[in-house]
Amino acid sequence: MMMSSVTGIGNWKYSVLYLSLIISVIYSIEILISHKLHINHTNIHLKRSPDLPLRFRDDGTFKILQVADMHYGMGSITRCRDVADAEYDYCSDLNTTRFLRRMIEAERPDLIAFTGDNIFGSSTTDAAESLLQAIGPAIEYGIPWAAILGNHDHESTLNRQELMTFLSLMDFSVSQINPQDQGALRLIDGFGNYRLRVHGAPGSVLSNSTVFDLFFLDSGDRETVQGRRTYGWIKESQLLWLQDTSKQGDNQSISGSPNPALTFFHIPIPEVRDLWYTPYIGQYQEAVACSTVQSRVLRTFVSMGNVKAAFIGHDHVNDFCGNLKGVWFCYGGGFGYHAYGRWNWHRRARVIEAKLGKGRDTWTGVERIKTWKRLDDENLSKIDEQVLWEASYTFLK
Numbered sequence: 001m002m003m004s005s006v007t008g009i010g011n012w013k014y015s016v017l018y019l020s021l022i023i024s025v026i027y028s029i030e031i032l033i034s035h036k037l038h039i040n041h042t043n044i045h046l047k048r049s050p051d052l053p054l055r056f057r058d059d060g061t062f063k064i065l066q067v068a069d070m071h072y073g074m075g076s077i078t079r080c081r082d083v084a085d086a087e088y089d090y091c092s093d094l095n096t097t098r099f100l101r102r103m104i105e106a107e108r109p110d111l112i113a114f115t116g117d118n119i120f121g122s123s124t125t126d127a128a129e130s131l132l133q134a135i136g137p138a139i140e141y142g143i144p145w146a147a148i149l150g151n152h153d154h155e156s157t158l159n160r161q162e163l164m165t166f167l168s169l170m171d172f173s174v175s176q177i178n179p180q181d182q183g184a185l186r187l188i189d190g191f192g193n194y195r196l197r198v199h200g201a202p203g204s205v206l207s208n209s210t211v212f213d214l215f216f217l218d219s220g221d222r223e224t225v226q227g228r229r230t231y232g233w234i235k236e237s238q239l240l241w242l243q244d245t246s247k248q249g250d251n252q253s254i255s256g257s258p259n260p261a262l263t264f265f266h267i268p269i270p271e272v273r274d275l276w277y278t279p280y281i282g283q284y285q286e287a288v289a290c291s292t293v294q295s296r297v298l299r300t301f302v303s304m305g306n307v308k309a310a311f312i313g314h315d316h317v318n319d320f321c322g323n324l325k326g327v328w329f330c331y332g333g334g335f336g337y338h339a340y341g342r343w344n345w346h347r348r349a350r351v352i353e354a355k356l357g358k359g360r361d362t363w364t365g366v367e368r369i370k371t372w373k374r375l376d377d378e379n380l381s382k383i384d385e386q387v388l389w390e391a392s393y394t395f396l397k
C-alpha cells in the first residue's frame with residue numbers, strides 16, 4: 001500500500017516534469033521557427049515563387065532558354081555518353097550542370113523551358129533527387145522555369161502525375177500539372193498541359209495585359225496502337241483545350257489579332273519529317289522518332305493562327321528549325337552529357353527572344369521573335385541565329 005502510493009507520487013512528479021519539458025520544447029520550436037512558417041500570418045509558404053506574372057523587361061525583351069534532353073542521372077557518378085575517349089573519365093552529369101550554369105550566365109534568360117527527358121529514369125534510384133540536381137542551377141539563380149515530361153522521366157520512382165506535381169512545387173517553378181476550369185482540374189490527357197501568359201513591359205500601356213502566350217503540352221511516352229509499340233502523341237482532349245484557351249481572346253494585341261504564341265512539347269509530330277525537303281536551318285542528322293499516329297497538332301496550330309513556333313526535343317542530334325504551313329518547328333538540340341549525342345558534336349541549347357514594338361512613347365505588343373543556339377564549347381559559340389516571326393503591322397510607328 002505504502003509502496004504503491006510512493007510510486008504513484010513519483011510517477012506524478014515525473015509526469016509533471018515530462019509535461020513541462022515537452023511544453024518548453026514546443027514553445028522553443030514555436031519561438032525559433034514560427035516566423036518562417038507564418039509568412040503573412042495566414043499561409044504557410046514552403047515554395048519560393050518567382051515574381052509573377054512573367055513580364056517583358058524594361059528594354060522590351062523576353063528571353064527563354066530551352067533545355068532539351070538533359071537525361072540527368074545521379075550526378076557525379078553518372079557517366080557521359082558519346083564524348084572523346086580522353087574525356088570519358090572526367091565527364092559526368094556535373095558537366096550538364098556546368099553547361100546550364102554557363103548558359104544562364106551568358107544569356108540571363110527570363111524563363112527556362114525544360115522540354116522533357118529532364119532525367120533519365122533508368123539511371124537514377126531517386127527521381128526527386130535527380131530532378132532537384134538537374135533543375136538546380138535554375139533555382140540557384142532564382143530564374144522562373146517551366147518543365148514538361150519526355151518519355152524517360154517516369155522510368156524511376158515517380159509516375160507522370162507525381163513528377164508533374166513535384167515539378168510544380170519546386171522553387172521558382174511556374175510548371176503546372178494541368179489546366180483548371182473554374183478552379184477544378186480539367187480532365188485532359190497527360191500531365192503537364194498549361195498556359196503561361198507574359199505581360200507587357202513595366203510602366204507601359206500593356207503592363208497589366210498578356211502580350212505573349214506560351215503553351216506547354218504533354219506528348220506522352222509510349223503507346224501500343226493495333227498491337228504495335230509506338231511513341232505517345234498529343235491527344236484530341238489536349239488540342240480541344242488549346243483551342244478553347246486561345247479563343248478566350250482576352251488581351252488581343254494592338255493589331256486586333258490574338259497574341260503571338262509559342263508551344264513546347266517533347267516528341268515531334270510526323271510532319272517534321274517533311275522538313276527534310278525544305279530549306280531548314282541547323283542540322284538534320286537522324287530520323288525523326290515520333291508516333292505512327294497522325295494527330296491534329298499541325299492543323300490545330302494553323303487554325304489558331306497565332307502559334308508562331310513549336311519547340312521540341314527527343315532527337316538529340318537534330319537541332320534544326322523548319323517551317324510547316326507558317327509554323328516553325330525547332331529542335332532544342334541535345335543538352336545533357338548522359339544523353340546519347342554524337343562524337344565531336346557539341347552539346348547545345350536554344351535561346352528564343354521576343355521583342356516588343358516601340359510605340360510613340362511606350363512599348364507595345366510583340367513585334368519580333370528570334371532564335372539562336374549556343375554550343376558548350378570554349379566560347380559558348382552562338383550559331384544559327386534567325387528571325388522566326390515579325391509583326392506585319394507598323395501603324396503605331
Ligand SMILES: *[C@@H]1O[C@H](CO)[C@@H](O)[C@H](O)[C@H]1NC(C)=O
Nearest residue numbers: 083087090091092094095098
Ligand atoms: C567535364 O567537366 C570537366 C571538369 O570541369 C572538364 O575537365 C571536362 O573537359 C568536361 N568534359 C566535357 C566533355 O565537357
Ligand SMILES: *[C@@H]1O[C@H](CO)[C@@H](O)[C@H](O)[C@H]1NC(C)=O
Nearest residue numbers: 202203204205206207208209
Ligand atoms: C497596372 O496595375 C497597377 C496596379 O493595379 C496600376 O497602378 C497601374 O496603373 C496599371 N497600369 C496600367 C497601364 O493599366
Ligand SMILES: *[C@@H]1O[C@H](CO)[C@@H](O)[C@H](O)[C@H]1NC(C)=O
Nearest residue numbers: 205206208209210250251252
Ligand atoms: C487583359 O486581361 C485582363 C484579364 O485577364 C483584364 O483584366 C484586362 O483589362 C485586359 N487588358 C486589356 C488591355 O484588354
Ligand SMILES: *[C@@H]1O[C@H](CO)[C@@H](O)[C@H](O)[C@H]1NC(C)=O
Nearest residue numbers: 375376377378379380381382
Ligand atoms: C575562342 O575565342 C578566342 C578569342 O576570340 C579564339 O582565339 C579561339 O580560337 C576561340 N575558340 C574556338 C574554339 O572557337
